[in-house]
Amino acid sequence: MKVKEKVWTYKDYLELNDNKRYEVINGRLYEMPAPHFEHQVISKYLFLKLNTFVEHKSLGVIIYSPFDVILSEDTVVQPDIVFISKENLRNVKEGRLYGSPDLVVEIVSPTSYYRDRYEKFRIYEEAGIKEYWIVYPGEKAIEVWVLKEGKYELHSIASGKGKVKSEVLKGFEVDVEGIFKENNPK
Amino acid sequence: MKVKEKVWTYRDYLGLNDDKRYEVINGRLYEMPAPTPWHQGILGNLYLILRNHVRSKGIVFLSPIDVILSETLVVQPDLVFISKDKKDMIKDRIYGSPDLVIEVVSPTSYYRDRYEKFKIYEKAGIKEYWLVYPGERAIEVWVLKEGKYELYSIASSEGKVKSKVLKGFEIDLKEVFDEG
Numbered sequence: 001m002k003v004k005e006k007v008w009t010y011k012d013y014l015e016l017n018d019n020k021r022y023e024v025i026n027g028r029l030y031e032m033p034a035p036h037f038e039h040q041v042i043s044k045y046l047f048l049k050l051n052t053f054v055e056h057k058s059l060g061v062i063i064y065s066p067f068d069v070i071l072s073e074d075t076v077v078q079p080d081i082v083f084i085s086k087e088n089l090r091n092v093k094e095g096r097l098y099g100s101p102d103l104v105v106e107i108v109s110p111t112s113y114y115r116d117r118y119e120k121f122r123i124y125e126e127a128g129i130k131e132y133w134i135v136y137p138g139e140k141a142i143e144v145w146v147l148k149e150g151k152y153e154l155h156s157i158a159s160g161k162g163k164v165k166s167e168v169l170k171g172f173e174v175d176v177e178g179i180f181k182e183n184n185p186k
Numbered sequence: 187m188k189v190k191e192k193v194w195t196y197r198d199y200l201g202l203n204d205d206k207r208y209e210v211i212n213g214r215l216y217e218m219p220a221p222t223p224w225h226q227g228i229l230g231n232l233y234l235i236l237r238n239h240v241r242s243k244g245i246v247f248l249s250p251i252d253v254i255l256s257e258t259l260v261v262q263p264d265l266v267f268i269s270k271d272k273k274d275m276i277k278d279r280i281y282g283s284p285d286l287v288i289e290v291v292s293p294t295s296y297y298r299d300r301y302e303k304f305k306i307y308e309k310a311g312i313k314e315y316w317l318v319y320p321g322e323r324a325i326e327v328w329v330l331k332e333g334k335y336e337l338y339s340i341a342s343s344e345g346k347v348k349s350k351v352l353k354g355f356e357i358d359l360k361e362v363f364d365e366g
Contacts, residue, residue: 109322111342113342118337140321141296159294160293160294160296
């Protein structure tokens with residue numbers, strides 16, 4: 001949901017004080033409606049899998065939304081799930097991440113489809129985020145995009161059944177059936 | 187669902203006689219499972235709206251119908267529009283590239299529709315390709331520009347998408363996802 005017509009900056013965003021959730025993307029302010037139950041269930045399963053892997057290997061931190069990621073002066077995002085590697089944790093200040101996480105997951109919903117699939121895709125690519133997972137609940141699909149010479153390439157994909165794997169988190173793979181098991185689209 | 191390992195051709199496909207639906211994509215044979223009621227409901231809405239608009243401008247076909255793009259490429263798009271002046275390509279099957287193709291995506295077809303067929307339709311010179319995502323309540327309209335698909339129109343949740351090939355044709359997501 002696009003909100004107000006002006007060029008929004010990170011500073012403007014911090015001054016907002018209305019208890020709503022927003023993102024600022026290329027200077028545009030977007031209100032973030034509360035996610036639906038199904039969205040959160042998927043988020044939970046994926047988070048748990050990722051967290052087990054990352055914690056067990058002490059690779060860094062997996063954190064779920066809402067959490068501010070400041071990518072630039074005019075772009076502040078709250079990805080659904082974020083991985084911040086140990087070395088990158090020094091960029092967490094005042095409760096926010098200043099800079100690019102190592103891996104980002106977005107779970108697509110009808111209100112965020114274009115933003116996640118196209119706008120944020122380009123933004124994450126430009127920000128040099130090494131890996132971007134896009135989850136499509138309706139199609140029970142997960143895409144894993146990996147940065148290769150500054151461009152995202154489709155590294156792994158599965159829908160309905162099968163596994164997807166990470167490159168940034170070497171050895172991590174997940175069965176899509178398990179992630180969407182409580183999700184029953186019409 | 188990928189079926190058997192060999193290079194399948196159009197002729198092999200025609201020789202199959204087991205009452206199942208298949209596609210042949212770059213020499214690979216894929217079985218097509220029956221779509222869900224939800225998929226068919228959306229497809230039915232799209233067909234009625236499109237057909238109502240097209241009238242004498244051409245012909246709209248609903249799946250299953252064979253489109254022979256090459257010796258090793260036989261697809262059954264969900265919806266196909268062929269303009270009046272390309273009517274000659276309609277014989278016992280459709281031979282060549284339709285003007286517009288629509289695929290309604292499902293978990294079993296996601297990769298094929300979004301990436302494989304995307305490339306195939308682009309290469310085959312199909313001027314317009316609609317991808318419909320029921321679960322995401324989204325429609326994308328891709329239009330060929332200098333041999334490459336460009337995102338011409340997109341809507342999700344609410345709003346309208348429009349066609350380039352069918353001038354003046356636009357469709358409200360409500361009519362596609364809420365009716366019927």
